Amino acid sequence: MVNGVLWSSAQMETLRALWAEGVPSKGIAENINDRYGMKLTYVAVNAKAERMQLPKRPRIAARPPEARQGAGVIKARVQRRIQDYQLLPKIPRKSKQPEDFSRAVTLADRRHDQCKWIIGENAAGVALYCGHERGDNKNYCPIHAARERRR
Numbered sequence: 001m002v003n004g005v006l007w008s009s010a011q012m013e014t015l016r017a018l019w020a021e022g023v024p025s026k027g028i029a030e031n032i033n034d035r036y037g038m039k040l041t042y043v044a045v046n047a048k049a050e051r052m053q054l055p056k057r058p059r060i061a062a063r064p065p066e067a068r069q070g071a072g073v074i075k076a077r078v079q080r081r082i083q084d085y086q087l088l089p090k091i092p093r094k095s096k097q098p099e100d101f102s103r104a105v106t107l108a109d110r111r112h113d114q115c116k117w118i119i120g121e122n123a124a125g126v127a128l129y130c131g132h133e134r135g136d137n138k139n140y141c142p143i144h145a146a147r148e149r150r151r
């Protein structure tokens with residue numbers, strides 16, 4: 001008995017199987033711990049594998065990525081990624097509210113107290129400005145001033 005851990009034959013078979021699959025020692029430890037309610041470390045797993053004379057395994061970098069982690073670890077990581085996305089704050093999309101052309105003016109016609117927000121162009125390709133009163137904002141009507149702040 002080393003490190004106070006007594007391995008049952010079932011646990012040793014699990015170790016042997018996962019070791020052969022290329023699961024890293026940490027993943028093997030987690031697997032056996034989960035299954036048998038133990039508290040093995042990867043160091044204990046490595047020591048046991050050595051005592052069992054399991055074949056040496058290639059270094060982690062030499063193995064394909066999917067072999068580096070036990071399936072459970074990968075699953076947990078994928079789950080965390082999904083949660084990451086779910087936790088992302090909702091970014092408000094730019095307003096799809098149609099522009100109000102009722103006061104639209106060209107630059108030539110725009111008065112100094114009219115909103116400077118370009119809402120489109122006329123058939124001649126000349127830019128059309130919102131034309132609503134600017135209110136407190138220096139450049140835009142309240143609606144476009146709010147959009148300006150969100151940009």
Ligand SMILES: [Zn+2]
Pocket residue numbers: 115116117130131132140141142143144145
């Ligand atoms: Zn406006």
